[in-house]
Amino acid sequence: MTATLLRTAAGLAALVVSVAVAVTIGPADIGVDEVWSALASHLAGDVSGLTPIRDGIVWNLRLPRTLLAAVCGAGLALCGTVMQSLLRNPLADPFVLGVSSGASTGAVVVVVLGVGGGALSLSAGAFAGAVCSFALMLLLSRTLGDSADRVVLSGVAAMQLFSALTSFIVVTSADAETTRGVLFWLLGSLSGAGWADVWLCLAVLALTLTVCLGYAGTLDAFAFGQDAAATLGVDVSRTRLILLCATALLTAALVSAAGAIGFVGLVLPHAARALVGPGHRRLLPVTALGGAVFLVWIDTLARTALEPQEIPVGVVTSLIGVPVFVLVLHRTRRTHR
Amino acid sequence: MTLSTDRVSRTADGRLILDGVSLAPLPGAMTGLLGPNGSGKSTLLRLLAGVLAPSHGVVTLDGRPLDGLRRRDIARRVAVVEQQADTLVELSVADVVRLGRIPHRRAWHPPTRADEEAVTAALERTGLRDHASQLWSTLSGGERQRVQIARALAQEPRELLLDEPTNHLDIQHQLDLLNLVAELAVTSVVALHDLNLAAMFCDRIVMLQRGRVIAAGTPRQVLTEDRIADVYGVQVAVTEPGEDGRPHIRVLGTPARRR
Numbered sequence: 213m214t215a216t217l218l219r220t221a222a223g224l225a226a227l228v229v230s231v232a233v234a235v236t237i238g239p240a241d242i243g244v245d246e247v248w249s250a251l252a253s254h255l256a257g258d259v260s261g262l263t264p265i266r267d268g269i270v271w272n273l274r275l276p277r278t279l280l281a282a283v284c285g286a287g288l289a290l291c292g293t294v295m296q297s298l299l300r301n302p303l304a305d306p307f308v309l310g311v312s313s314g315a316s317t318g319a320v321v322v323v324v325l326g327v328g329g330g331a332l333s334l335s336a337g338a339f340a341g342a343v344c345s346f347a348l349m350l351l352l353s354r355t356l357g358d359s360a361d362r363v364v365l366s367g368v369a370a371m372q373l374f375s376a377l378t379s380f381i382v383v384t385s386a387d388a389e390t391t392r393g394v395l396f397w398l399l400g401s402l403s404g405a406g407w408a409d410v411w412l413c414l415a416v417l418a419l420t421l422t423v424c425l426g427y428a429g430t431l432d433a434f435a436f437g438q439d440a441a442a443t444l445g446v447d448v449s450r451t452r453l454i455l456l457c458a459t460a461l462l463t464a465a466l467v468s469a470a471g472a473i474g475f476v477g478l479v480l481p482h483a484a485r486a487l488v489g490p491g492h493r494r495l496l497p498v499t500a501l502g503g504a505v506f507l508v509w510i511d512t513l514a515r516t517a518l519e520p521q522e523i524p525v526g527v528v529t530s531l532i533g534v535p536v537f538v539l540v541l542h543r544t545r546r547t548h549r
Numbered sequence: 550m551t552l553s554t555d556r557v558s559r560t561a562d563g564r565l566i567l568d569g570v571s572l573a574p575l576p577g578a579m580t581g582l583l584g585p586n587g588s589g590k591s592t593l594l595r596l597l598a599g600v601l602a603p604s605h606g607v608v609t610l611d612g613r614p615l616d617g618l619r620r621r622d623i624a625r626r627v628a629v630v631e632q633q634a635d636t637l638v639e640l641s642v643a644d645v646v647r648l649g650r651i652p653h654r655r656a657w658h659p660p661t662r663a664d665e666e667a668v669t670a671a672l673e674r675t676g677l678r679d680h681a682s683q684l685w686s687t688l689s690g691g692e693r694q695r696v697q698i699a700r701a702l703a704q705e706p707r708e709l710l711l712d713e714p715t716n717h718l719d720i721q722h723q724l725d726l727l728n729l730v731a732e733l734a735v736t737s738v739v740a741l742h743d744l745n746l747a748a749m750f751c752d753r754i755v756m757l758q759r760g761r762v763i764a765a766g767t768p769r770q771v772l773t774e775d776r777i778a779d780v781y782g783v784q785v786a787v788t789e790p791g792e793d794g795r796p797h798i799r800v801l802g803t804p805a806r807r808r
Contacts, residue, residue, distance in 0.1 A: 216659075302637065426656040433651050435638045440631065442600050444704075445624030445652030490638045491647075493659070 216494055223501035230505050231282060234512045235274045239519060242270060251275070272406075280405040280469060281511040281525075282504040283413045285476055287420070287466045289503025291459040292477030293484070293495060294424055297431045298455055299360045305478035306463040309363075309456065310370030312472035314345025315464065316398050317374045317381070323394060324386045334397070335409070335468040342464035345370045350456070358449060360438060363456070400473030400526035402511050409469040420462040421500060427455060428492035435490070475529040476503055483540045506533070551576045551736045552597055552627060552708045557606030558760075559592055566592045568760040569606065574708075574736050574753070581751030582740040583771075585781055588757040590740040591632075594710050597738060598629045610708075624652035627708045628701035630694070632716055636685065643681040645696050646671050649703030671702035675729065691722035698729060709737040715746065744785075744798045748772055756780060772796050778804075 235247050246262055250270040253260035260267050291306035299308070307313070318341020319334050321327045328337065352366035378398075382391055424431075430451055433441040438448045466473075484499040507529070514528040551574055559567040567589045574580040582590045595601040596608055599615045608615040610626060628649070649671065650664040672678045675695050680688075688696065694714055701709055711730065715723040723743070727750045730737055741747045747754055748768040756764040756771055758780050764771045769790055777785045777798065784801040 297638075300637070429651050429654050429656070432648060435636045435640060435645075435648065436631075436634045437636075439595075439600055440629075440634060442620065443598050443624060443627075443629040444648060445619075445621035447620050485639070489644070490640060491644065 216497075219488075219494070220497050220501070223498065223505075227282060227501055227504050227508070230508045231278050234278045234281075234508050235270060237512050237516060238269075238274060239516075240266065240269050242266060242274075246270065247275075276407050276410050277402050277405040277511070277515075278508055279410045280413065281402050281507045283410065283417050284402070284466050284470050284473060285480075285503035285505070285507025285510075286500040287413065287417045287462050287503075288473060288477040289480035289484070289499045289506075290417075290421060290424060290496060291463050292479075293481035293492075293499045294431065294455055294459050295477075296481055297434055297492065298452060299364055300434060300437065301360070301364055302482070303478070304364065305474075306459065306466075307371070307472060307474075307477070309367040309460055309463070310345040310349045310374060311342045311460050311463045312467050313371045313374035313378065314348075315339070315342040315467040316394075316472065317341045317378045318344070319397060320378050320381045320386070320394055324381055324390055338468040339464050341374070342460070342467055345374050346460040346464070348373075358452075360452075363452070396524055397471045399524035400471040400529075401522075401524055402470050403515070403522060405469070413465050413469050416462050416465040420458045421496070423454065423458045424496055425493075427451060428496055431455075431492040432490075471524075471526070473507070473526045473529060475526070475533050476507060479533055479537045480506060483537055486540055552608070552610050552738075554593070554596065554603075554608050555606055557593075557596055557603040557608060559589075559596060559601065560604045566760050567596070567603075570757070570760070570762055571606075572597075572738075572755060572762070574738055576736050577734065578752035579731055579737045579739060579750060580753045580755060581747040581768075582738060582755055582757065583742075583744065583747055584757035587759075589760040590757060591712055593757070594629075594712050594738065594740055597708075598627060598710055599623050600629075621652050624704065626706055627710065628704040628706035630697045630701050630709070630711045630714055632712045632714070633690075634693070634697055638685075640685045641681065642677055642683050642685065642688070642696050642699075643668065643672070645685055646677075646681075646699045646703050649700040652704060667703045667705055671699040674702055675699040690717045691719070691726070694718065694722075694726055695729075698726070702733070707735055709733065709735045711737065711739045713740050713742060715741070715743065744772060744777065748795050748798065767794075769794065769796050772798060 232244055232247060236242050236244055246266065247270055250260045250262055250267050254271055288306050295304040295306060295308055296302055315338040318337040322332050322334055322337030349366045349370040352369060353363045356362045356366060382394060430446050433444040433446045442448050480503045481499050484495055484502050488494045488498050510528050510532060511525050514523045514525045517523060553573040554570055556569045556571050557567055558565065558569055570593060582593060584590055596603050602616060610618060610623065615623060646668050650660065650667060653664065654660060672681055675698055677695060677699055714726055718726065723746060727746060731750050751768060754768050754771040755762055763780065764776055772787060774785055774787050777783065783803050786799045786801055788797045790796045
């Protein structure tokens with residue numbers, strides 16, 4: 213118990229330090245003390261001692277972006293962990309339910325086809341698309357038989373369908389410039405982050421994390437399959453429905469705000485499991501904190517490495533994450549008899 | 550009162566798998582389910598566990614229908630050991646045994662002292678105390694079954710259901726495992742293939758054939774030469790029970806088949 217608290221406190225401290233330092237990094241040279249004074253004055257409702265431009269860089273650009281990176285990292289890693297355990301599939305990730313493909317279709321419907329006539333934002337379109345594809349996947353899995361494998365296959369079917377729709381719309385209707393913009397968003401980008409995105413995603417993250425922590429023991433029960441879980445007192449259908457809906461909602465919110473950032477949800481859970489073991493009471497907070505710290509640094513790298521050009525964050529997650537992942541797995545490798 | 554079935558039937562894909570089976574295990578005793586492959590043993594155990602619902606008839610726990618009880622409440626009473634449980638998750642022996650506490654734990658709450666005590670007691674009872682930190686993936690088949698029984702004991706059940714728990718085990722591990730189960734102070738229902746093991750360990754035997762109960766009683770009453778020839782299609786010689794009152798079955802062979 214105390215070990216869990218200590219670990220969580222240490223993780224939170226690492227996250228706060230990461231955010232504070234990451235905000236100071238960038239073309240405009242800003243120190244930690246300036247970040248602190250901007251933060252303190254905004255929270256207190258005062259005017260900060262900084263020039264409006266420097267204050268704006270901290271408060272309106274870098275801080276919301278860094279926080280959104282943290283929230284996205286935490287959320288995607290959390291969703292990945294829950295999916296992998298619930299579906300007993302080490303390759304499951306937050307996008308396995310087809311949510312991200314639905315979001316991209318929704319986004320291109322708004323951006324390329326102009327549906328909504330400017331009243332709908334890309335995020336709103338993406339969210340609507342994500343909900344549609346999740347609903348389709350749920351319907352399919354119910355019709356095809358309610359087992360973990362059928363859920364994964366239904367998700368794959370929904371994903372393929374919506375990817376094809378996205379490609380179809382882009383190829384037939386978009387000009388080169390729009391295509392490039394859409395592609396950039398599809399690979400994941402935190403560049404448009406604003407405070408509205410941060411608060412919305414943070415609220416959904418808090419809700420989903422609370423629900424998942426309540427189901428921590430139940431998730432352990434799925435280790436030996438759904439029949440074994442049932443004999444351990446788990447209402448399998450109900451648990452699966454609640455956790456699928458909660459994680460799909462969170463994924464939809466994150467994808468709408470920042471695009472489909474890959475790798476984090478697939479691999480962070482494995483790295484966290486290698487570090488603290490498979491018990492979900494420990495694993496869920498550690499994965500969420502690990503994902504948050506990881507994405508804060510990845511995004512800092514993505515926006516500064518090739519300045520002034522920005523690399524899509526989804527590209528950097530894989531370029532940096534794969535070697536780190538291999539290293540973690542290698543160092544924690546257990547000897548089998 | 551314990552876990553029992555009243556004229557339960559189960560159809561799957563239009564095929565009748567269980568046909569009006571009534572089972573009333575003797576409280577505190579070990580009941581063996583015998584019968585050839587496909588006779589409905591596993592299905593009957595799954596109905597008793599509440600994992601499958603009967604198409605007709607009712608399964609009751611202390612006289613109350615199982616489908617009216619919460620899954621969690623059933624799991625606090627009835628523990629199940631499957632034929633061959635396996636997982637890809639890197640769990641230690643203690644981790645697996647802790648799973649047995651899930652029906653006793655509350656959401657958002659850390660494990661209690663009672664949870665840890667039940668886990669320690671279960672490890673102790675099954676002789677696994679020194680193996681608590683060993684990984685599941687490194688265990689042999691016999692050790693795995695023992696761990697699953699420890700997990701079931703951590704549930705603190707009063708009814709224990711085992712589906713062919715001795716499959717794939719060598720003879721020594723088969724005897725060890727059934728000895729362990731027989732000594733437990735629970736009502737157990739065990740599906741078995743080996744007639745001699747059933748005769749040695751079970752207090753009562755229920756024999757199934759094509760989804761129906763064709764005999765029930767003590768090993769001596771159920772395991773007769775004629776009945777085994779009828780149900781399994783093999784010729785056996787049943788020796789008279791010795792002091793322990795348990796018969797011994799010697800397999801003579803299958804009757805010559807018509808060509």
